[in-house]
Amino acid sequence: MKIRIVTPIVTQDFVTPENIREYSDAVGPKHEVSVVSIERGPASIESEYDEALATPEVIGRIREAEQEGFDAVVINCFGDPGLKAGREVVNIPVTGPGEASMHLAATLGHRFSVVTVLDNVLPMLYDEAAVYGVESKLASVRSIDVPVLDLHLDLDDLAAALVNESVKAIEDDGAHVIVLGCTGMTGLSQAVTEGLAEQGYEAPVVDPLIAAIKLARTLVEMDLRHSKKTYPYPPKKEIVGYNV
Amino acid sequence: MKIRIVTPIVTQDFVTPENIREYSDAVGPKHEVSVVSIERGPASIESEYDEALATPEVIGRIREAEQEGFDAVVINCFGDPGLKAGREVVNIPVTGPGEASMHLAATLGHRFSVVTVLDNVLPMLYDEAAVYGVESKLASVRSIDVPVLDLHLDLDDLAAALVNESVKAIEDDGAHVIVLGCTGMTGLSQAVTEGLAEQGYEAPVVDPLIAAIKLARTLVEMDLRHSKKTYPYPPKKEIVGYNV
Amino acid sequence: MKIRIVTPIVTQDFVTPENIREYSDAVGPKHEVSVVSIERGPASIESEYDEALATPEVIGRIREAEQEGFDAVVINCFGDPGLKAGREVVNIPVTGPGEASMHLAATLGHRFSVVTVLDNVLPMLYDEAAVYGVESKLASVRSIDVPVLDLHLDLDDLAAALVNESVKAIEDDGAHVIVLGCTGMTGLSQAVTEGLAEQGYEAPVVDPLIAAIKLARTLVEMDLRHSKKTYPYPPKKEIVGYNV
Amino acid sequence: MKIRIVTPIVTQDFVTPENIREYSDAVGPKHEVSVVSIERGPASIESEYDEALATPEVIGRIREAEQEGFDAVVINCFGDPGLKAGREVVNIPVTGPGEASMHLAATLGHRFSVVTVLDNVLPMLYDEAAVYGVESKLASVRSIDVPVLDLHLDLDDLAAALVNESVKAIEDDGAHVIVLGCTGMTGLSQAVTEGLAEQGYEAPVVDPLIAAIKLARTLVEMDLRHSKKTYPYPPKKEIVGYNV
Amino acid sequence: MKIRIVTPIVTQDFVTPENIREYSDAVGPKHEVSVVSIERGPASIESEYDEALATPEVIGRIREAEQEGFDAVVINCFGDPGLKAGREVVNIPVTGPGEASMHLAATLGHRFSVVTVLDNVLPMLYDEAAVYGVESKLASVRSIDVPVLDLHLDLDDLAAALVNESVKAIEDDGAHVIVLGCTGMTGLSQAVTEGLAEQGYEAPVVDPLIAAIKLARTLVEMDLRHSKKTYPYPPKKEIVGYNV
């Protein structure tokens, strides 16, 4: 099985070698994971605007992956930019961390909260939950007020901030499950779980990109693709200015 | 008052001189309406894919409108491409036909149906309704199976197809109000209303672009802009490949 | 265009000359606005009981307006007394500030809160939101604990109280948009907007009566009337004790 | 226990002696039931308009009942006119057939349908369900197209029409329980149950007025009254033209 | 009328003679109430696990009650163990305190809260509300952190704890009505009502078992049984290890 991960930003060092090991581990030993980023778009995604500028090339990368023989594509951003448009242009599974992790979290407990980077994206993530149909399981979306590109600066501080906001989600919003709301937080679910445990909270913490990779693998193994009734191929027509 | 209408496709003759008269009438005599289209993007919008490729330049057009002193922007497509991203980059009202007409229709009767172009866009329009919060007022979304760029070929046939599908919406889905689900249907609300009346149905028929223009005018007059808590300015960052 | 505003209370000086100027401004220069009140009913509306006693004569005023050649009627109370019954008896648009402002607010941001007069009317306004289908966009309804007829006593105090409660709506309930929940607050949206800005909050503040007037104008201009499938003429029958 | 039933119409022979026996049976042997109608209002209730004209005197009758020492009031109309306003003016339970029967039906099976008199009242009854919070249990509202005052003309025809429409509710809308949607249908639940059984359908059929009487008795016996936080006494104020 | 109350636990002294008097009072003088418990199952119900172990014998007790000529069965636990399965095996009404009291509370005010024994059962009771279709009327579920079998230890302390948590439900969650969330609290609704009144809160307090008994009586009197379309007899088949 070959899985392509599309990182929808132009920042080259966003995905670390350690990340790639985690992605590979998620798919398993015999399978191939490859990561590509985009060349046109934003440095990070923290707004509807950023998403909009990332999406055209994400779609291109998804089509390219199918042409190169990949079995599935995973979009490396919690906002799932290009998820629906990308599914239209191919006939292989395309998964997104937002959708995959919210549905996974919905199976893990009564209500879940998403803890994300900035207040900017809160309405966007509530909209995602509405479209994905999991609104009644969503306790809240909260932010730690750290921009995406600063997430890596101090991982201990980051974990502490995530624990802090997760405790508020549990105490004030009734969350029983925590979803990390940015794929730049990959690798931190264990630290947040432990941080919560130190404060007496036993809550599963979902890493969204890993959830999306696992979902992609499951779909490939079950020979499932997204419904072409929901995601039909776009009608052929003139497109100006894009090589897609 | 100066209102800019952004037609998010590269098809130049999509907006007819007659359309422009209708738009001007909608804003009123002392005001200015100007229409621009985009240079990079699809010929028409009939998929998530088309929307995604239209959006970057729509955002640019919205920002440009504010810089040129326009008081509001209206997006000329029922799918509202760039509506949320566009609101982030400016501090003037930005309205969309999908959102404006659905909320207007919700005030006109018990339930409304949207009658649109192709089956392709049905899930997209149900998602719009979910995000706009009007799901409980939406009876159904139906299509007449005519592509956007063929809408103008025979206006009598088009009106007949819209009436036909509207009758099904009324009889089978419980619609009390009809929303035309494509701005390429502008100018047809009266013909559909009359066609329905001939078959014994008295239902208001909403022209979505006119609804969006009226909403833009109302917001300007009331000195209202979209909430910056929902649509904050995007964080400054490197953007590659876009002049926006 | 001639728009009739029906103030559903017997208090004669509730609508000030300054208010009438605002209403006229809202419709625009070439149009006519006239305001009538009722002769039988309550001094103000602050309960289901007050609404019930106001409604019969409101309906009469609505029918009278159509007979006198008015193009639309606006009910001057956030509780929208007589809105649905009034629509049944005429074939011109009838709009209400509660419905018009809630749907307008729903287009302005993620969630809105209504800030109204007394705790008494909270359940009534939550019920309105349920019937209008905007429940998922409503963050909360809050009150400033000032009776309708005391609203005019000190406009600075009133604005301060509205700002104060709006801040709670924003901070505690997640509101991104504020709706003034009584038409006795007409004229204060700017002061509340500024008061919020002084405390660092940038939120649109919707004046509900102006929203209803704008909606009425839009419906007249678009030649739309409320669905007769939702609001059929009442069956003819004996009515005792009412000259309606 | 003394229960007052308020028939909110001016038609004097709407309640038959046989009906009164049924009401008495519903409360039980040692208790008193008395029925009053109104002197100002409509001959029957088949619209929001009719409801609005009935409500003021219904409120008066409710207050009068408390003053005369009644323990509870039941409103004799499925539209529940004056239910909420009436609860505000007294401190005894006030029940309505719409609310009581919908909640009762919700406990009897997966989904229920209401079968009522005329299409006119369909939106009104859907609104009731929304306000009462039972929308997810409501399969549909259907009508037999018979005006209230013609219901008594031929009881066999009436039962047949109710059976006919109930079968459609079961087959087409997924109803498992039927609610008779007009108190003019009191006494027919058994005939409809049997008519359904003859066609092979085993579905409970709820008589709404009896449900409301039973609920009133239960509240009196349990010493429960409606929450004064939801239904506070209306603020004292000038009321013109009503002796309430 | 003969009503059988099934206490789904093996604890013999859970139902006191005083309780039985209350149950009898609830049904009325001429009727018979008898209480049985189970011989296999848990000592009390405070988890899904306890419910699961109680249910098989509850079903047996329900079938037995029908065979012994009882007219209805009431399950004596707020979690309603065996409610749906029990309805399948008989053709007499079976009611549960959770369902009965939540629907009753929904008619008493804007929103209700349930105050129950332990945090353990909170998700279970939220699930009940979802299945019963009253989620939009439910303000919250709260617990007093007292196990079921300790409820009787100090009734004054218990009432004080219930008042304390009810005040939080009113102040913080917007409850207008309180439901006692365990049938081990039977007999305390008056004390909680008075305790709330002492602190200035006027809210109805619903005793759930009494609500379920009243509902059972109403169903018997109205000759209603639960829909066999929702609760068909289970298909005949081999059952090993149960004498049911």
Place this chain on the structure above:
Amino acid sequence: MKIRIVTPIVTQDFVTPENIREYSDAVGPKHEVSVVSIERGPASIESEYDEALATPEVIGRIREAEQEGFDAVVINCFGDPGLKAGREVVNIPVTGPGEASMHLAATLGHRFSVVTVLDNVLPMLYDEAAVYGVESKLASVRSIDVPVLDLHLDLDDLAAALVNESVKAIEDDGAHVIVLGCTGMTGLSQAVTEGLAEQGYEAPVVDPLIAAIKLARTLVEMDLRHSKKTYPYPPKKEIVGYNV
């Protein structure tokens, strides 16, 4: 990884050797799958009653699996008997085909339908969807009217019946995705997919047990367990008649 599959019925030949191969394939080569059934309970599950009688021993089997060192448990029935109770008693993941497949299906398209065995279980499956929070994604639940233990009699007939009912779900209910609603249909998803394709429908068909196995594997690999805030250990207490 060791995964235990608990078949909650006493029928020994329900799981075929071919089934076991499919389960093993689903987990992957290096892992162990073992299947156990129960000794006390029903021959098949087609009612709430059957579920209730299966559940106690299912819980025992779940606890046993943890004691025997299994990493996760999968319940082999679409009704998910014992899912929530079982999670309470262990600290390893427990998944169910109903929950797992509905959330998976929700990610595959706009709406999904479940096609199950008998009408009896329809309300039960709608309740499942409500509790799992996926109601807005569920188009319908339909049945083929074949008992569980007859499913294996003629696999071609079975596939044809599933295709037939799936077409109705797509055409009449708006389904874009099909979920097989019984784990006795394991192995048929490909045949149903092909049968649909022959009739011109391209819809993913989800095998629920495989979905549950994949979810279990994912949870083990991600080191996730169900929230102990939702599923706390049951309080210790006397249990009579069960060796659990």
